[in-house]
Amino acid sequence: DAGVIQSPRHEVTEMGQEVTLRCKPISGHDYLFWYRQTMMRGLELLIYFNNNVPIDDSGMPEDRFSAKMPNASFSTLKIQPSEPRDSAVYFCASSLALHSYEQYFGPGTRLTVT
Amino acid sequence: AQSVAQPEDQVNVAEGNPLTVKCTYSVSGNPYLFWYVQYPNRGLQFLLKYITGDNLVKGSYGFEAEFNKSQTSFHLKKPSALVSDSALYFCAVRDPSGNTPLVFGKGTRLSVIA
Numbered sequence: 001d002a003g004v005i006q007s008p009r010h011e012v013t014e015m016g017q018e019v020t021l022r023c024k025p026i027s028g029h030d031y032l033f034w035y036r037q038t039m040m041r042g043l044e045l046l047i048y049f050n051n052n053v054p055i056d057d058s059g060m061p062e063d064r065f066s067a068k069m070p071n072a073s074f075s076t077l078k079i080q081p082s083e084p085r086d087s088a089v090y091f092c093a094s095s096l097a098l099h100s101y102e103q104y105f106g107p108g109t110r111l112t113v114t
Numbered sequence: 115a116q117s118v119a120q121p122e123d124q125v126n127v128a129e130g131n132p133l134t135v136k137c138t139y140s141v142s143g144n145p146y147l148f149w150y151v152q153y154p155n156r157g158l159q160f161l162l163k164y165i166t167g168d169n170l171v172k173g174s175y176g177f178e179a180e181f182n183k184s185q186t187s188f189h190l191k192k193p194s195a196l197v198s199d200s201a202l203y204f205c206a207v208r209d210p211s212g213n214t215p216l217v218f219g220k221g222t223r224l225s226v227i228a
Contacts, residue, residue, distance in 0.1 A: 004157070033215060042220045043158075043204065056214075091157055098208070098215055100146050100165045105157035 004106035006092050012112045018080040021109045023092030024073055033103060034067055034077050035091040043091075049075065050098075082113045116209040120219035124149040127195045128227050135190040135222045137205030147188040147205040148216060149179055158204060164188060175199070195226045 005024040013019055025032045033048040047057040051070040060067070064083070069075040079086055089110050093103040117140045127133045139145055146165055150158040162173025169181040179190045190203060202223050207215040 004148060031215070043218050045215065045218075048215055093158075098213060099210065100163070102160040102163055102210075103158075103216060104160065105150075106155050108155075 004065045004092055004094055004104055006106035006109050008109060009107065010110050013082055014114055015083055019082045019111060021074045021090050023106060026104055027095030029094035029096055031098060032069060032075050032096045033093040035093065036088045037091060038088045046056040084113045087111055087113050116207050116217050118205050118207045118217055118219040120205055120222045122222050124223045126225045126227060129197055130194050133192050133195040135203050135224060137188045137219060138186050138201040139188060139207040140186065141207060143209060144209040144213045146210055147181060149190050150204040150206065151201040197228050199227045200224055200226045
């Protein structure tokens with residue numbers, strides 16, 4: 001398996017623009033997670049899905065952030081409009097289940113909003 | 115609620131010396147405990163986990179961790195550090211009695227000096 005795939009790997013955009021980050025989880029994994037990592041805040045869980053259904057989005061910072069999982073092999077995280085403080089590395093991860101299973105992380109998308 | 119603490123932001127060790135990265139946790143029952151490593155510009159990579167059984171868990175790259183219930187700790191160890199072990203290390207915990215994902219610590223940066 002190719003592991004968790006994220007695109008793009010780098011995104012530079014101007015404040016006010018819409019940004020869409022994409023993720024393909026490992027095939028067969030029922031859970032998908034979106035994280036944000038910054039120097040100041042560390043690793044933050046934004047939202048996670050089980051069988052394509054959002055379970056907990058309490059970590060989503062503002063209404064400007066939205067996430068969808070239209071099918072088992074694809075998820076998006078959208079920021080509209082983007083702001084400089086959204087600059088961070090965004091990770092997607094997937095796991096077979098919550099129980100005792102580890103999460104597998106993608107390589108991340110480094111977002112820079114100018 | 116479950117939580118995990120990594121008391122050291124930075125650990126420095128000479129190459130060839132043993133290393134320890136500390137982690138303490140708080141959960142209501144018996145925990146599931148995990149260690150992850152993050153190399154520069156990469157996603158988090160699973161190292162090892164404790165679910166049940168032997169308190170000493172062996173993982174990838176010669177790392178091991180010891181579960182200590184009385185001290186609520188799960189310290190990561192390696193007998194002989196390599197320069198290539200320099201990275202950011204995350205401890206994570208999950209309370210198996212609930213239906214929540216992993217909770218990650220803030221991370222400890224390990225620097226191995228030649």
